[in-house]
Amino acid sequence: MNGQFVNNCVTVATDLSNTNFSNKDLARAGLLEAAWRHRLMEQAVVEIPTPNPESTQQALGGLCQQIQIQSQEQLQAFLQLQGLSSGEFEAMAQLPLRWQQWCEQQYSATVEHEFLRRKAEFDEVTYSLLRLRDGELAAELHQQLQEQEVAFEDLAAQYSEGPEQRSGGKIGPVPLSTPHPALSKLLEISQVGQLWPPKQLEGWWIIVRLEGRKGAQLDEVLQRRLILEQGDDWLRNEVKNALATHNEAVN
Secondary structure (H helix, E strand, O other), X not given: OOHHHHHHHHHXXXXXXXXXXXXXXXXXXXXXXXXXXXXXXXXXXXXXXXXXXXXXXHHHHHHHHHOOXXXXXXXXXXXXXXXXXXXXXXXXXXXXXXXXXXXXXXXXXXXXXXXXXXHHHHOEEEEEEEEEOOHHHHHHHHHHHHOOOOOHHHHHHHHOOOHHHHHOOEEEEEEOOOOOHHHHHHHHOOOOOOEOOOEEEOOEEEEEEEEEEEOOOOOHHHHHHHHHHHHHHHHHHHHHHHHHHHHHHHO
């Protein structure tokens, strides 16, 4: 092997070992926001107690699976490569649990209000959809449906030009936030069984009928989701402010 090449590699490795990465370095690598996010999460949970041993072991197992570590040897090699102690690795695994607990402390009291504010997003609907490019044909098919000359599913199976053709036009139940925003708005104000005349939507003519609606309940899963989303909103805003303050100080 070329001696000069080896010397160059040694020089690069020595330079890297003495490097402290700046914000600009992290930004060029696309890691700046993630680094600040992690730092602010650690600062937020500083007074949150560490999880119990059982929860910690589960968290460690999940983290090892995430980074594809399958043995103690692989874990030791990873820690050595990253320059981490076992205690620091354990803290990494515990952070999501402590963050969730912090979010619960901060937002449990407001989660019901957040749910009511956004309830329409979580209500589930079942509807029939027929879409096609030909506006005149759409008007004709709507007339047939209105006069109950033929079943919606039969027309959708024969004429609809979207994937709903395979299910006879039937879609759902799905959260009301899933369809196109304009379609969601239409479904939100619909009565069960209401058939809408053809409407244009992004180059299509659509005929829609609401078949059913199921109001969302604030269960444990949705409560946890809303709490974490509020925490994420706070964190995103804090990262933005921290970066702006840092950039002002540097410039």
